[in-house]
Amino acid sequence: MECRAKGDRHCRFIMAPPSKIKDHIARYSKRAYIKYEHYNKIDIPEFFKRKRVEDELKSRKDQLEELVTKRTDNLSRANKELEEANIAMRVVLKQMEQKEQADKENFLTNIKHSILPCLNELSGTGLTHEQEILLARLEKTSARSPPPSSASSHPIT
Numbered sequence: 401m402e403c404r405a406k407g408d409r410h411c412r413f414i415m416a417p418p419s420k421i422k423d424h425i426a427r428y429s430k431r432a433y434i435k436y437e438h439y440n441k442i443d444i445p446e447f448f449k450r451k452r453v454e455d456e457l458k459s460r461k462d463q464l465e466e467l468v469t470k471r472t473d474n475l476s477r478a479n480k481e482l483e484e485a486n487i488a489m490r491v492v493l494k495q496m497e498q499k500e501q502a503d504k505e506n507f508l509t510n511i512k513h514s515i516l517p518c519l520n521e522l523s524g525t526g527l528t529h530e531q532e533i534l535l536a537r538l539e540k541t542s543a544r545s546p547p548p549s550s551a552s553s554h555p556i557t
Contacts, residue, residue: 512542 416424519539527535 516542 515538519535519542522535523532523539
């Protein structure tokens, strides 16, 4: 490209695909008054630069969308696995709570069966007034303890 604004004698433009501009300049310089070596200083505009940049942007956008899709799928899968693990943990926790309750009831039943006969034996002996009060409290407390439920006869293993 020659331009009078740059101090050249003429304004000349060579329109060609970017890959062929240098060949056109070499052919033109054989007929022109400017030698080919001077054309190395001339800026050759890249007419398709915008198109190339747009294509690169579109390609990068597509890559990013694919990456987002993959990561979203991975997160969805991980979330589903965590939800399943959470459900399993809740089931195990419920079973443990039921077993704990059954163990408590069994313990209280065993204590009742172990202590009540001893309390009955004590009531027939000569106790002091204070001892009789304590014995009555023990009998009353043991009578109030909850009876074993059906869960205690079938503990969860």
